[in-house]
Amino acid sequence: MRLSLNAAALFALVLQIAACSQGSTPPLPPPNPSAALAHTSKPFTFHTSGDLASGGGSGLADNTIYLPGIRFPIENAPAFANSQVYSKGGKFGGGGTQCDPANYSYPWRDTFCESRVWTVQLCPTGIGHQGQDIRPATCAGGTHWAVAAEAGQITAITAYSVTLVSSSSPQKIYRYLHMKMNALAVTLDQHVARGKRLGLVNNDFPGGTTFHLHFDAQTSVTVNGAPVIMYVPPYASLVAAYKRLLSGKQ
């Protein structure tokens, strides 16, 4: 296995693998749709790019918008970008449940590069989480719609993910995970418009996970002058998209 992992970091994180894979948190509590209601009227605030949750490792302080003009991938506000591992109810969240009101409140947290054992070249440690986790408005599965960030085509549907390839150039490869896969609103090969409903945010993953959307994006970038296709940090793009959503200028 030719994994290019930092050995020290791997050793330190090996015990976290299960939890950090977003799938093996303690048994899920029953949904609590009212958990976020008290926070919906508060103004949107967010931590800066690369400012990860305490204990979550080193983030990438990069405010570059790599996904210009995207539609926020959850249909309606509020939505809460934050850690599924280092927040309440997470493996290293200090107790509580995933429906803790703290998880359904601002400010947002970047989760790109959050501690994982997987190789991500853009992370300061060379390993980390390759996308952004976003909780929908309430702690409920099968309720809130994930939507297309850009116009494009559905090129893959797996057991727990949907791939949307943008029509724009350079090509963006968006991946949506943990939607309710037996009730998708799209089919393979389907062309979708920006903002088209794709599926309901849920917790689909072997072993289950929290109710959230994992959203990541790959695109071609140049490194040392050579083009490669890499995961790019989506946080700044999502902040901008969310501001547009809140302002009604989608």
Added chain:
Amino acid sequence: MRAVTLRILALGAVAPLLLAQTALTPAAPETKPVTSESLRSAPKTERAVSAPAALEIKPVASAPKRSVLKIKRAVSAPNSFTSAPKPATAKSNRSTPASKPLAPAPKSAVSEPKPAASVPAQAAPGARALKANLNTTQPVQLRLATATPQVLAGVHLPVLLPNTPEFRAGVRVYPSPDSYAATLSSLGATIEVFGSRLASRLSPYAEKLAAQRLKPDAAGYVFTDTEYGPGLTFSRYGNAYSIRVTCDVPETDKRCTKHDFLTGLADSMAMFGGTPEGGH
């Protein structure tokens, strides 16, 4: 983009290994899963030791303030591809892609494109297999079941795909002028292939980090694994390519717990269409 199912139609003047492989390919899609064992039926090749590719990256002249770069392989670049006979579709007048309208780019992504600059030579990615599979006089001939055969000709980069019976029989391809995607699902695993001739520019800080971390293996592959399965990317002909595998049960499926399956796919890649020298 349209999805098309690719099937081998006829034999052209392709590499002998491809010829042999193609001749044995059944026309009907196969239903067995893609496995490491099945990959062994793909053409076997050896690592190339040809000179590394040299890339030249130039900003698009007509879009000086956009981050989208047109990446063009230098015509004189000595690598295994340029030294090989060019595919029939690769005419010499295509060596300089024409400028074309490009999508607006984020202001914050890059303010100004860099001037053309020579790029240090690098190892030829995937050379061990690509050399043998791509040093052909023309692309592998295909029959497109649901679209016209010319559809891939509109892709202005080489369309590289794993050259396995399963891919030839059942891959879905989504072509566009500057990129393509391809997908094959096979009993618990989904394989996605991407190629792009355009690229965005990373922020200086991010590029510095990536440059430190980007460590291709001997074949030129850079691994981009996730908890959902392994992936890799590589540069070839001045374009970016990637493959990723997603398993229904990634923690136990050997196609996702080891790199063998992924690298086997990458090693088998062959050109199925497109225009090697870019747009025209």
